[in-house]
Amino acid sequence: MMRALCTLLLFLLPTLVLAHAGSQGLILLLPTEIYITAGAIAVVVTILLAAGLNHGQLTRLFTPLTFGRAPAPFTVLPSLVSSMIFACLIWIGLFGPSDPLANLMSxxxxxxxWILFVIFCGKFGQLWDWVNPWAGLYSVLMGDGDPPAKLPTSLGYWPAIWLLFAFNAFGISNPAATDPIQLAILGSLYWIFTFLMMVIFGRDWLKRGEFITVFLALLAQISAFGRDERFHFGFPGWRIVAAKTPPITLALFSLTLLGTGTFDGFNETFFWLAQLGLNPLEFPGRSAIIGETIAGLLAANLLLIALFYGLIYLTTPASHRSEMFCRQALTILPIAFVYHFAHFLPSLLVDIQYTVKALSDPWQTGADFLGLGQFYVTTGFFNTLATQRVIFLTQAGAIVIGHIIAILLSHRVAADYFSTRRGVLISQIPLSVFMIGYTVLGLWLLATPKGA
Structure with a gap:
């Protein structure tokens, strides 16, 4: 009962949200060192608590409750509807309003x-299977027969990794990433490319080559909810513990999510702009630093992967090193998830208002399908200390909670490879230092002034 109650409380606490967040309307003139210190202390306390738990206690914590029989999912119709909606969005992107804040494609x-649906997948599990815009049409046209070719096993998840990197490089470095015409053209090309790959390689392309499907499937493993033949509910991340050892390329994909999210916040800071020799108060625009941004994004991911492997290498016997690296890489998913939320929360608060307005009048003809009347988008909550404090504390709280879940997951995974509590504790010292440092970095990124 206590485990279920703790799980429910964590589920209800604020959590997550790669477009670009709205600029900070107010530099945080708060005693941020207090919040950063408090966050780091909370993580340290969690590490000490996890160190005091034995294997049986950790196992019980991540053992889900099972109930009911789950009916077989019916996904063809929702996927076909999703395809039609996507086609409508392409049309609006090409011929609708040119303003990204008024165009439903953007x-x-x-x-x-990329914000709300990702939140839902992290909270409620694998929703993408129901609405991805390829699977339904593929089922109607191709059925369940074998595809003409088999996606080579040796490729692993490399196609998804490179597509994820290309997408993030586009979103972070491109000054026109929200342009509706550009999004409509690229979206159409990507839909066609993915469907052709499915025709050639079958559904395996979705599972290992299509980066959105891989991304959302990983995020779904954080959710407290799960289903197979039955419904399950447990402590967030229980599916990561229950899963088999993932391929190394899936581990690299997971680390890339964290590295990209971190750099997305870091590359907006005064510190980063100073390294590029730019005055943040006279920022020349994203188009002037496209090359530097992409290089920084690549370097950030390579550095994180190398650092994470080094931490595993320090304390894990050679016989388990590769397996430990792959499993521990998935334990950082809660951190990537909450960074996604914290970074994009300001953007969500503003852009969701523009989205409602555009839904009511998608062609800017004066229509009012939702009956909003005179509707004005407000950003006033960025301009007062009280509301800015609430926003910052929500972001900071999410980051701390994400690290706490990741620490507990990491200890539970380590317990499978070390027979004594002392062995688990020693193996976790480098990763614990990493978690504390990443907590401080994440909270600093929230509070530091932005110049881009």
Missing amino acids: LTTWTLF
Whole structure:
């Protein structure tokens, strides 16, 4: 009962949200060192608590409750509807309003999908299986027969990794990433490319090559909810513990999510701009530093992967090193998830208002389908200390909670490879230092002034 109650409380606490967040309307003139110190202390206390738990206690913590029989999912119709909605968005992107804040192609891509839908997948599990815009049409046209070719096993998840990197490089470095025409063209090309790959390689392309599917499937493992033949509910991340050892390329994909999210916040800071020799108060625009941004994004991911492997290498016997690296890489998913939320919360608060307005009048003809009347988008909550404090504390709280879940997951995974509590504790010292440092970095990124 206590485990279920703790799980429910964590589920209800604020958590998550790659477009670009709205600029900080107010530099945080708060005693941020207090919040950063408090966050770090909370993580340290969690590490000490986890160190005091034995294997049986950790196992019980991540053992889900099972109940009911789950009916077989019916996904063809929702997927076909999703395909039709996507086609409508492409049309609106090409021929609708040119303003990204009034065009549903831009707002749906970055706000409804890349922020809200990602939140829902992290909270409620694998929703993408129901609404991805390829699977339904593939089932209707191709059936369940074998595809003409088999996706080589040796490729692993490399196609998804490179597509994820390309997408993030586009979103972070491109000054016109929200342009509706550009999004409509690229979205159409990507839909066609993915469907052709499915025709050639079958559904395996979705599982290992299509980066959105891989991304959302990983995030779904954080959710407290799960289903197979039955419904399950447990402590967030229980599916990561229950899963088999993932391929190394899936581990690299997971680390890339964290590295990209971190750099997305870091590359807006005064510190980063100073390293590029730029005055943040006279920022020349994203188009002037595209090359530097992409290089920084690549370097950030390579550095994180190398650092994470080094930490595993320090304390894990050679016989388990590769397996430990792959499993521990998935334990950082809660951190990537909450960084996504914390970074994009300001953007969500503003852009969701523009999205509602655009839904009511998608062609800017004066229509009012939702009956909003005179509707004005407000950003006033960025301009007062009280509301800015609430926003910051929500972001900071999410980051601390994400690290706490990741620490507990990491200790539970380590317990499978070390027979004594002392062995688990020693193996976790480098990763614990890493978690504390990343907590401080994340909270600093929230509070530091932005110049880009």
